[in-house]
Amino acid sequence: MNERVKDILSGFFVSVTLINVVMLILGKILGPNQTFGYEVFMYPLIYGFIGAIPGIVISGKKELSVSQVIIRKIMQLLLIIVLMFAFMFGGKPIDSELVTVAIFVSISIVIVFVLVNAILWWLDMRTAQNMTDDLLKYQQKRLNRQ
C-alpha cells in the first residue's frame, strides 16, 4: 500500500479512537443526562473524516523542512477547527451556551491533534528502532561474510 495512504489511514483510526474518548469526557461534562440513538456511533467516524480532509488537501509530494512542516501542521489544525465548527455549529444562532461548547470543542480538537501527532511520532520511533536493530544485524552478517 502507498505510504501516504497508510499515513492517512493510521492518522484517521488514531483520531477516531481519541475522538471517542473526547466525546465521552465532553458528554459527561456538558450533557451527562443526554441520551442518543445508534447514529451516535457514526459521529467519531464523521469527525475523523473531517479531521483527515485538511491533511489530504494540504499535503503534497514535495519534501519539506522542519519549519515548513510546523507551519503546515498549524494550518492543518486551524482548518480542522474551521471545518469542525462549520459542521457542528453551522446555521445555529450564537449564544453563550454555543460559545461554551465551542471553547470546549476547540480545546478538544487541539488536544486530539497533538495526541494523534504524538502517537504517530511514537509509532515512527518504533519503526526507526526496529530498522536500526535490523541494520546492526545486517552489518554484522556482512562483516562476518567478508
Add this chain to the structure above:
Amino acid sequence: MQIKVKTIDDTEKEYIEIGCYKRDERVDEIIRFVKLHQGSIEGSKEERKYRISLSDIYYIEAVDERTFIYSGKDCYESGKRLYEYEELLAERSFARISKSVIVNLMKITSIKPALNGRFLCRLKNGENVIISRKYVPGIKERLHGE
C-alpha cells in the same frame, strides 16, 4: 616481505594482517590493493581520476543533474547517473533512500524519525542523510532479506 597464508575456521571472520616496521607508502599501496579487490568505482576530483573503494563510500548523491560520491572526508564527482549506481550496487551493501541519495548501509550508525514524516540516518562520520517514507518498505525488505 614474507607472505603467510593461514587457513582458518569458517566460523571466524576472514582478515588480512600486515606486519611492518612502520606504515609507509608500500604498506598503503597493499591496503589500497586489498580494498580495490573488495570493489571500487571511479570518481574525479580537481580534474584527476580516482578509484574509490566501495568500503570507503558513505553515500552517493545527485544534485542538479550531477552525481557526487562522498567518502569519509572527500567528495568526488561522477559521470554516471544515480539510477546506474543503484543498478550497479544492488548486490552490494548500498540502498536507495530518497530520490537523490544512495547510502552505504554499512556506514549507518542509527535511524531516527524526523519531524517531517521522514527518517534520519546518522552516519559513522557524523553526517545525517534523509530516508524518504516512500523508500522505507524497500529498505526494511532489504535488511530482512539479507
